[in-house]
Amino acid sequence: MPRSNVPTTSAAGALTDAAAALAVAGPLHVFAYGSLMWDPGFTVAATAVARLAGYHRALCILSIRNRGTPECPGLVVGLKAGGSCVGQVLRVADDGAEAALAHLQERELSTNAYLPHHLAVRLADGRRVKALAFVARPDHPQFMSGLSVAEQAALVAQGVGPYGSSLDYLRHVCSALDDRGLPDGPLHRVLAAAEALAVSSPRNRAPTVPSP
Known part of the structure; x- marks a missing residue:
């Protein structure tokens, strides 16, 4: 089960450090690449499409609480090292930073599977801003690497x-990417396979619990 050997590094402490570093530069920005694109859960003052270099979006985190x-x-x-990721920068309302950070800590860091970083992202107009981004932890038991499309599906x-199904989550991610003109072939392929599996597989089939 993906419970043991959880890294002891405090993701919550890292979030505090990252937020403090970002506060020096001005308004708090958050890099959204998954559910934060359509459901941030905090007050957003402005949004912009942005590219993060050095990381790519991947289905790589087992969800054992939310989905x-x-x-x-x-x-x-999650964000994995290598390549680049096009997502959305969310500028948090000036009076909403504290509430946003509290929400993000509860939502993104409940199992320590992500580590918050303050990273430079490039906007469509060429400007760079520092944004809070949640990177997958490869040393965490919820981190999955090398799964086939069928295994992901x-x-x-x-x-x-409690947040709904993993299938609905991926539907929303792919829809958010489509709406913003950001197609992601690998995720769409997994979605198609998962949709087919959900229709064809019996509800009482044995669950899949992979080893990290």
């Missing part, structure tokens, strides 16, 4: 948690 359970995990996106098709 799945330890016994029947789902799969959600099986996890997406099965996971359901």
Whole structure:
């Protein structure tokens, strides 16, 4: 089960450090590349399409709380090293930074599977801003690497948690990318496979719980 051997580094402490570093530069910006694109959960003053170099979006985090359970995990996106990722920069309202950080700590750092970083992103007009980004932790038991499309689809098709199903999550991610003119072929391929699996597979099939 993806519970043991959780890294001891405090993601919450790292969030505080990252936020403090960003505060020096002015307004708080958050780099959204998954559910934060369509459901940030905090007051956003402005948005802009941006590219983050050095990381790419991938279905690589087992969801055992929000979009799945330890016994029947789902799969959600994280930032993995290498390549680049086009997403959205969210500028937090000036009077909403404290509330936004509290929300992000609860939502993104509940199992320590992500580590917050303040990273430079490039806007469409060429300007660079520093933004808070949540990077997947490759040393964490929820981190998955090397899964085939079929293995990813099986996890997406099965996971359901308090935030809804992993399948609905991926539908929203792909729709958000499409709406912003940001197609992501790998995610769309997994979505198609998961949709087919959800239709064809019996509800009582044994859940998939992969080893890291």
